[in-house]
Amino acid sequence: MGHAVGTEVTKMRRGRGGDPLRGNAKGPEPEGRGHVRRPSDPTHVAVLMDVADLEAFQAAMESEGAAEAMAYDGVLPETLVILVEA
Numbered sequence: 813m814g815h816a817v818g819t820e821v822t823k824m825r826r827g828r829g830g831d832p833l834r835g836n837a838k839g840p841e842p843e844g845r846g847h848v849r850r851p852s853d854p855t856h857v858a859v860l861m862d863v864a865d866l867e868a869f870q871a872a873m874e875s876e877g878a879a880e881a882m883a884y885d886g887v888l889p890e891t892l893v894i895l896v897e898a
Contacts, residue, residue, distance in 0.1 A: 818856070
């Protein structure tokens with residue numbers, strides 16, 4: 813099932829590879845990732861993905877490793893929204 817994780821970020825970095833903290837976020841690895849942003853405000857972004865186990869993904873997003881990775885990426889966790897394909 814398709815999911816979108818939308819959030820606001822404090823900084824925009826070009827490219828997504830090489831994040832040294834990405835492996836710290838334990839949990840199911842989503843498939844089919846893509847990134848989108850609002851053209852009028854590039855600090856509003858979303859990640860498109862397929863998540864097999866939404867409960868496990870949500871639990872992983874609340875982990876210390878995910879918090880470290882989000883801080884590194886400039887994600888504002890209080891703005892995080894998970895949307896499910898209807």
